[in-house]
Amino acid sequence: MGRAAVGGSGRVSRRRGDELERAILDAVWAELAEHGYDRLTMDGVAARARTSKPVLYRRWPNRPALVIAALGRNAPDYQEPPDTGELRADLAAFLLSLLHRFDDLPMDAVHGFLVDLLRDPELRVRFRTGLTALGPVDALEAMMRRAADRGQINAARINPRTVSLPLDLLRDAFLVGGVVPSDQVVGEILDDVVLPLLKAP
Amino acid sequence: MGRAAVGGSGRVSRRRGDELERAILDAVWAELAEHGYDRLTMDGVAARARTSKPVLYRRWPNRPALVIAALGRNAPDYQEPPDTGELRADLAAFLLSLLHRFDDLPMDAVHGFLVDLLRDPELRVRFRTGLTALGPVDALEAMMRRAADRGQINAARINPRTVSLPLDLLRDAFLVGGVVPSDQVVGEILDDVVLPLLKAP
DNA sequence: GCTCATAAGATACGGCGCGTTTCTTACTCT
DNA sequence: AGAGTAAGAAACGCGCCGTATCTTATGAGC
Numbered sequence: 001m002g003r004a005a006v007g008g009s010g011r012v013s014r015r016r017g018d019e020l021e022r023a024i025l026d027a028v029w030a031e032l033a034e035h036g037y038d039r040l041t042m043d044g045v046a047a048r049a050r051t052s053k054p055v056l057y058r059r060w061p062n063r064p065a066l067v068i069a070a071l072g073r074n075a076p077d078y079q080e081p082p083d084t085g086e087l088r089a090d091l092a093a094f095l096l097s098l099l100h101r102f103d104d105l106p107m108d109a110v111h112g113f114l115v116d117l118l119r120d121p122e123l124r125v126r127f128r129t130g131l132t133a134l135g136p137v138d139a140l141e142a143m144m145r146r147a148a149d150r151g152q153i154n155a156a157r158i159n160p161r162t163v164s165l166p167l168d169l170l171r172d173a174f175l176v177g178g179v180v181p182s183d184q185v186v187g188e189i190l191d192d193v194v195l196p197l198l199k200a201p
Numbered sequence: 202m203g204r205a206a207v208g209g210s211g212r213v214s215r216r217r218g219d220e221l222e223r224a225i226l227d228a229v230w231a232e233l234a235e236h237g238y239d240r241l242t243m244d245g246v247a248a249r250a251r252t253s254k255p256v257l258y259r260r261w262p263n264r265p266a267l268v269i270a271a272l273g274r275n276a277p278d279y280q281e282p283p284d285t286g287e288l289r290a291d292l293a294a295f296l297l298s299l300l301h302r303f304d305d306l307p308m309d310a311v312h313g314f315l316v317d318l319l320r321d322p323e324l325r326v327r328f329r330t331g332l333t334a335l336g337p338v339d340a341l342e343a344m345m346r347r348a349a350d351r352g353q354i355n356a357a358r359i360n361p362r363t364v365s366l367p368l369d370l371l372r373d374a375f376l377v378g379g380v381v382p383s384d385q386v387v388g389e390i391l392d393d394v395v396l397p398l399l400k401a402p
Numbered sequence: 403g404c405t406c407a408t409a410a411g412a413t414a415c416g417g418c419g420c421g422t423t424t425c426t427t428a429c430t431c432t
Numbered sequence: 433a434g435a436g437t438a439a440g441a442a443a444c445g446c447g448c449c450g451t452a453t454c455t456t457a458t459g460a461g462c
Contacts, residue, residue, distance in 0.1 A: 014410055014457050038320070041448060052411050057450065118316045119239065124379055161393040165370075172373040178325055192362040193398060200401035215428050215439055242419060253440050258421065403462105410457075417449085428439070 015051075024049045024056065028070035033105050037067065037113035064120060067113060071102075081139035087147035087198075091190055094143065095166055098136060099180050107179050115175065137164050144198065153198040166194050216252075225250045225257065229271035234306050238268065238313035265321070268314055272303075282340035288348035288399075292391055295344065296367055299337060300381050308380045316376065338365050345399065354399040367395050 015023060027049035031040045042063060046053045060066040082093045102110045117123040141163045148155035169189050173181040181189075216224060228250035232241045243264060247254045261267040283294040303311045319325055342364045349356035370390050374382040382390075 016409070016458070020410080042450080043448075046411095050411095052413085053450080054412090054452085055410060058409080062450080112320065115316060115319045118319075118376055118379075119313060121379055124377055157397065159393055161389055165394060168373045169366075169369060171377070172369045175319055175376060176325055176372070178319075178322055188362055192360055193366060196358065196401045197394060197398040200397045217429070217438070221439080243421080244419070251440095253442085254421080255423085255441090256439060259438080263421080405460100405462085407460085408458085410455100412455080413453085415450105415452075417451105419448095420446085421444105422446105423444075424442090426439100426441085428437105430437080431435090432433105 020049075020051065020055070021059065024051065024059075024066075025070045025073050028066060029074050029105075032067065032070065032109045032113065036106070036109040037116055040067065042066075064116070064123065068123075071113075081143050083143075083146065085150070087143060087152050088190055088195060090143045090147075091140070091166060091194065092186060094136070094139060095170060095186055095190075096183065098167075099170065099174075099186070103180075110180075111174070111178055118175075136167060140164070140166065147198075153195075154201060157198045157200060162194075162197060165197070166190070169193065221250075221252065221256070222260065225252065225260075225267075226271045226274050229267060230275055230306070233268065233271065233310045233314075237307065237310040238317065241268070241310075243267075265317060272314070275305075282344050284344075284347065286351070288344060288353050289391055289396060291344045291348075292341070292367060292395065293387060295337070295340060296371060296387055297384065299368075300371065300375075300387070304381075311381075312375070312379055319376075337368060341365070341367065348399070354396075355402060358399045358401060363395075363398060366398070367391070370394065 024045065027045050028040070031044050031048060035044070040063070042053050042056055045066070046056055056066060060069060079097060082090045084090055084093070141158070144153065144158050144163060145155075147153045148158060166189060170181055170186070173185055173189075225246065228246050229241070232245050232249060236245070241264070243254055243257055246267070247257055257267060261270060280298060283291050285291055285294070342359070345354065345359050345364060346356075348354045349359060367390060371382055371387070374386055374390075
């Protein structure tokens, strides 16, 4: 019933534990890049990782969980907010670094995936905080408070809504636009909206 | 091979044309209300409308198209922007009316559907303009210009980005929050962001 | 080195929903 | 009345999900 001595190019070695897990998450990443999220299938991932579906389901309960794990592995970590002494420069640098975290994936893969995240109530929360462990909201607030201390903006304008404002606008631009907002868009958001507001009396 | 004289409660009458179409779209609306968008199935709609799937597919090419047709039928039309003489009141009234266009559907039905719209590049455009024939952006700009004429805000702050700002923020709040933003949220957006910005020198 | 619990890997299955096909049968138009 | 048109019923193929079953390689412990 079994199979005779393995033929030609077939693998016999059997990966386990972390090695196997890394291979799977890499496969997820590759499938994501090649087909986008909506066309990423569990069978496809299993095939690419040269393993089988049960192996996937022994580790992750469903497709979104698997993809989240892959994103968590491959997305650059949260970084300290810049501190250049100039609020606009700080914000621009920080926001751009956020936007380009997934640049090695094709645009519509990320877009499709993030749109799908919006469906799950629990995942929406993650989305709101910017998909990072330590919320970028805190970073934004820190930068703004420093600017207020320097007298560059009006401290009274700092509140939860204004703090997350740049994030909200960029998220919206990404969702509705379908592509990562350009540097120019980031600049407009800062110069036409965020900074004038923060400086208002 | 046929069936003998129709039994008991069974229907024999066969609807056609507009009558049938109305019945179908009503069924879509009801399914939307009962199960939400993601769990709305073509079979379900057909069953509820007491018809069959081919009838649906003869009229609409796929599920989203069918739902769009149903929304188009039942959604209240675009209305003239209010003009109370007070910018805040105008904006609040206008935005609230936009937000509550689909109030007779459960929240997550609308949310799920709109999230799906985001996938189609062509439909994203519709989304950006607020899902109405005549863009609410124009209405917002009109209200702001009137306020500037009255001296309530700084005319120099009116630009495409600030005009669509309230819309962008509410859309984002809806997408990420999963529910139609409360009146309080609308108030915060106006009082903490939009109005201070428009009044800034 | 041998034994054995563990988990990988292959395969197949049931389920569901989509969109389509085939065929019968009621209605409408002239 | 007769012919064309479209409704309705049923079933199909497809793709994918998530699970169950069984074999077999692998590493741990003796």
